[in-house]
Amino acid sequence: MSVPEIPEKGAQPGRRWVNVLLGSGLAASVVSFLYPAVRYIIPPPVAESTNRSVVAAKADELKNNTGKIFKFGSEPALLVRMADGTYRAFSAVCTHLSCTVQYRGDLHEIWCACHNGLYDLEGRNVSGPPPRPLKTFEVHVQGEDVVVTRNA
Amino acid sequence: MKTAAATLLALMCVLGSAGADSGGSSCVNCHLLLEDARVLNPAKLYDGDIHHQAGLTCADCHGGNPNDESMEAMSPAKGFRGVPKKAAIPEFCARCHSDIAYMHRFNPKMRADQLSQYLTSVHGKRLKQGDAKVATCVDCHSVHNILAVGDTRAPVHPSNVATTCGRCHADAAYMKDYKIPTDQVAHYQKSVHAAMLAQGDTSAPTCTTCHGNHGATPPGVSSVANVCGTCHVFFAQLFEKSPHQAAFAKMGLPGCVQCHSNHEIVKPTDSWVGAGPNSVCSTCHTPGDAGLRSAQGIAQDLARLDLAIAQADTVLDSAERAGMEVSNAKLELSSAREALVKARVNVHTFRDAEVQNVTDPGLEIAKKADQAGVAALRELNIRRKGLGVSLITILVAIAGLYLKIRQIESKPQA
């Protein structure tokens, strides 16, 4: 049975370099594995997917009887602050041909500029071509944020 | 048969008159026992009639004495009016229906001008001239089982109007002498409006929406655009300011109907614009004239934007499927889609510049969205750079390991 002998210390001139190479190679590779893992573990600035729930506005951002278009997932949505200060939120995709609707403070209704469609503040299609009401979302005010969530 | 019935009738009336007061329903009681459908059906049907529900009896329209079980109930001396002749039907109904004070007892919002409207209509005018084939109140509203307009079973409910009008107007044999087409209902059934109605959208137009109901008269050539414009507001406004308005008026062409037809109004496509095989512009315009060139320009604008949107869509979809974040770009692209919708509205200005005003910004947006999608897909590749770094460290480590092994095993084995 033969076992390769371990050479005496210092017997090989290149031994130190091999150790350095091996050590640095191992260390560098470990760092290149740990770096992504560590960055991964740190939560991203947007803590949750914005498909289900999103902060649509700040609590004092909208005046009464105004609306704001915001991004919800990859579709536009409409946040309306009513005359009494409460909020309503709808999908801003018109049910006729998918143009983006807007809030008309003068009419107190939601209007689509493409073919003059109108929705009331419950989202119901009341005039013009839209065949179906707008999808509604839930709105909650959490401290400084107005949060819009999809209905379950 | 008739003698038997008459005998039976006489017998019952004699027997009946021996009895007491029949509570105001002697008409129905007797008529229900008869066999002739012409006199039996009114009694059978009347339960469902809206007048019955309002508390009116046979006598309220036909006169006579509903308490009298004998044939005396139907004596003209006692006020019996009997069955009105065809030409007298409108006035028969209008006895109440034109009396506002009377009608408001039942429905304060009810209109009371149906007769005056009817007399202005083609039906009304011809009736007065002695034509017995035209429609009167009972031809559309039915009789003895009249239902409210909002009742889906009523012949005059919006979803049934075309069928009701078609009973005469689609009957070629019946309409032989009138020299007007009888294919309107057939055309209408193929239209977008009929489809909407079939889906339950009662705001969709049917015959009476454009022609009127009691004052039924087809809109004139010069005013049909106003009719369409009641719902299709933007299109009517743009058309009015376009070069076609004056041109059509001069040539006596019926506005919207010229391109969109009157009854068979179908969903238009982009291929209607321009000089292609489906083009409506080519109906009047000839190759080389300025109008057709304009139309071709418009068609190209629409096609370009449509293509740009489709392209951006494909790229963004594949980026999303690969797992890249493109929701912002997709949101932006919806603005481009909106531009295309608005551009199709602007077709009705019939000016290329007006359409380009809308399609050009749309093209910009679509191009940006496409670029975002391409960038996202490229991002997938940029990761290879990071890979390169870690591969180098791995190769160094492997080299180190290999050399270490050689070093350890360099001494010859004993």
Add this chain to the structure above:
Amino acid sequence: MSTLYRRTLAWLDERFGAGSIEEFLRHKTIPIHRHSVWYYFGGMTLFLFVIQVLTGILLLLYYRPTPNDAFESVQYMMTQVRFGWLIRSVHSWSANLMIFTAFVHMFSVYFLKAYRKPRELTWVSGMLLLFIIMGFGFSGYLLPWNTLAFFATKVGTDMGGSIPIVGKWMLIFLRGGEEVTGATLTRFFGFHVAVLPGLATVLLAMHLMLVQQLGMSVPPGVERAIAEGREPRRIMPFFPNFLLRDMIGWYAALGVLGALAAIFPWELGAKADPFAAAPAGIRPEWYFLFMFQTLKYLPSKVLFVDGELLGIFGFSAAALVWVAVPFLDRQIGFGRTTRFFTGLGVFVIGYMMVFSWLALR
């Protein structure tokens, strides 16, 4: 040996006898002969399993196992979390690599007859581990809740349902109901992160202890050559020689994984819609393809037996025989390699490869 090492070892030895363990491992040797290269595959499979556990734990930090959130959480991971795409792609690729090396390891053990006495239990525990690994693959595949995964799971679990008596119950147990729903997802998640890891740990511990206890098996041909003096008996210490070579292999595997993750990233797909029609060409993952294809070729009825049922029974019987090979191969106990079992092995590999290829056409 450095003093620090010696002092640490002595400290541990006083507490649980670490000294004898260290002594044993220090003297562990690997036989060297022309088939030694196959010895690497067991360690490689273990290494990839460790990668799976580590990346799996990282994925657990963001994943949500409900139908409303699963796809979105994976999407979030891939688009918002830094290097999320890398962790996810490495996990998916490493799974496939691990199953591949597991099969190579299993077949190399088979052909080198390492299952013979006294290593029958190592073989059995290894086969069970292989089934568990395939279970990991099947359960993990559903978790992103995309169209492909959803319908592949539907088709896969459908096959189990055709077994008489137990089939229906098995189907309901696997799916958490009659159909593939959110309940299935939750259940598969439980299998994937708790049940299967638990079972795998127990079996792995058993498998590794047996390997340490019994040492590496030398193929009968080589043993005979050594006994007859035609070949010298060569060995190599495990520490550090074989281990260093192992590490080269592991680093190479890491390089391959990184390259695959960056150059062929794992697709996200589209969210599963249970009410949509199944897209054309739904297939299970490649390691199930040969079974899938066999079932497709079986006629719907063979005599009076349902064709699919026959297929399932056939495979179950084959698996049973395969696991029992150490007990069936009598000749090997006498050091005689029979052509039958070698041939059987070649047939099995050939069958799997041919039918997988057919499924991909």
